[in-house]
Amino acid sequence: MLEGKNVHFIAIGGSAMHNLAICLHRLGNQVSGSDDMFFDPSKGNLKREGLLPEADGWHPNRVDNSLDYVILGMHAKADNPELLKAQELGLPVYSFPEFIYEASKNKKRVVVAGSHGKTSITSMIMHILKEANKDFDYLVGAQLEGFDQMVKLSNAPVIIIEGDEYTTSPLDLTPKFLHYHHDIACISGIAWDHFNVFPTFENYKEQFRKFVELTPTNGKLYYYNGDQELTKIIEDQEGEEERFSPYSEHPNTVRMGKTILKSHGAEYVIEVFGKHNMENLQVAKNILVDLGITESEFYQHIKTFGGAAKRLEKIGENENTIVFKDFAHAPSKLKATSTAVHEQFPDRQTFAVLELHTFSSLNPEFIDQYAHAFDAPENAVVFINPEIMKKKGFELFTQEEIRNAFQREDLLLLCDAEALEKTLLAQNWKNKNLLFMSSGNYGGLNLEKITATILES
Structure with a gap:
């Protein structure tokens, strides 16, 4: 094949x-x-x-x-x-996930699922397997340092799959991750997304219930036990409880802007940070141990993991300011990412810019899901490109509507790339970090140019 x-x-x-x-x-x-x-x-x-x-x-x-x-x-x-x-x-016509399964059905299949953190967990696993010289195939949703492709298929005995819950193909509206038939899996959490496909939260949760039920008798599924909805789905399962194992945040501390893992009296300084990444890191470790990686190998190699592209990616810094770029756009991702930057650097303010770009995020029936998701930064801006809003068939939000949806009275709404640039360049960037969050491009804003200007000032 x-x-x-x-x-x-x-x-x-x-x-x-x-x-x-x-x-x-x-x-x-x-x-x-x-x-x-x-x-x-x-x-x-x-x-x-x-x-x-x-x-x-x-x-x-x-x-x-x-x-x-x-x-x-x-x-x-x-x-x-x-x-x-x-x-x-x-x-023969295969959808993408059907083909991946056909090509890997004789391998051990590890599927990483959840509303957030999939790419980060997958990339952590891939990084450590690579550094430990293990042979494996993979499917991941971002370009990773050290990997020239996002898909690899070979004769390797195991495949690491980032399992998306979005629909499979125009002929098959079931989620992609149901086609992979995992041997080992994890679910990082469930937070309503893809409003255009799953119009209710109940419908969205049902897809994860089906995923959980596909766990074979001799398989393993790790679930984040801080998610009440996910935990309830697990508790509703009957029999073979050993298939399901909870996980939480890896023990850690933060000193002078650096995150340090703690294990058996030892400490390991790492590059990634944030509570969500400590959760991601813990489940990655659990899966890697199942795949034969020792704890010493894990801690040796996690120190050199710099993160996936557009996942708290550092795009510039000087002695006063660090500029980050992230893919966050859904409410749960926004909250986790903006809180992580705020808490990692308590002696600095955080100026955060969120672009609403996807169908779900721009939908008036979904926008209230953002309530209190953007509370952490001292300065918060929402950017909307009116052309994108028009293409998706929605009327442009007013600033009052955005403030009510986010439940934040000082939230600033900008709808023009030039206005956003002027706002950013007018700031005093002493002891202040900048966080861009979007799956779009801010109406064509040149992030590299703005970053350079801010850091030179």
Whole structure:
């Protein structure tokens, strides 16, 4: 299945899809693909591998009987002309998670799930396995230092999978993580997200209940015991209680802005910080021990883990200010990330900028979920690009509506990149850190330029 095949990708431009396409190409497969539009980094990555289609759009003539199978991305629609052609020809059509399972069903499968922390936990596990010279495959949702791809498939005995609860494909609206059939898994917590797919919190929780129930009799699932909703799902399970094991924050302390792990009388200075990362680190350790990593190996190698891209990523610093960039956008992620920076540097103020960019975060029926999620920073700004709001079919929020939703009276709403830049450059940055949080681009704001200007001042 992994070598010598002729494979076509429908919606090859997606983050995970284009990485899988590159992986299969490097394994010696003939790979083609289509998408209606391409953006960097996938566009540049595909071009370097010789996989970027000559023309954008859907072309049924690219699908014929010479193909061994087709891989279908979530971005495509059910009436996609290439998909219809594949179905007409009777070609095998796999969704992304279905293919990953087929390629790894003879391996030990570790699946990292939860509403937050998935990428961080997955990357911690991957970093330590790599440093310990272990052979493993992986699927992760971010570019990690030391790994040139986000997907690797080989003859390795184990695969580490970041398990997303989002829907599988236009033909299959079940969550991706239900297709991986984990041997070992963890759930970091449950906080309502993907409002466009799961319109109620009950519906959202049900997906995690199904995931828990898929844990095999001889399998293992670790769950964060500080999450009441998650704990209730575990308590509702009948029999084989040894399958489920709770975890909490790894013992630690903070001294002079540095986080130090504590274990059996020893201390280890690490680069990542925040309560949420101490929880992530603990469950990563539990899983790694199950995979044969010793405690001494874990503590030796976790010291060099610098974090995943856009997860409290440090993009600049001087003696007065550190500038961080993070992917946080959902309420639980916002609260964990902004609180982590605030508590790590108690002698400095925190100036935090959150961009509301996703369908859920911009939906008037969901916005109240942000209540008190942005309380920690001394200065808090919400940025909304009016064009994004319009594309998603919503009316622009007023500042009063944003303040009421977040339950914060001094919250500042900005809707123009130039106004945001002026606001940032007008600040006194002595003993003050800056935190950017977004899955978007702040209307085209040049973060590197602004960071350089702030640090030079």
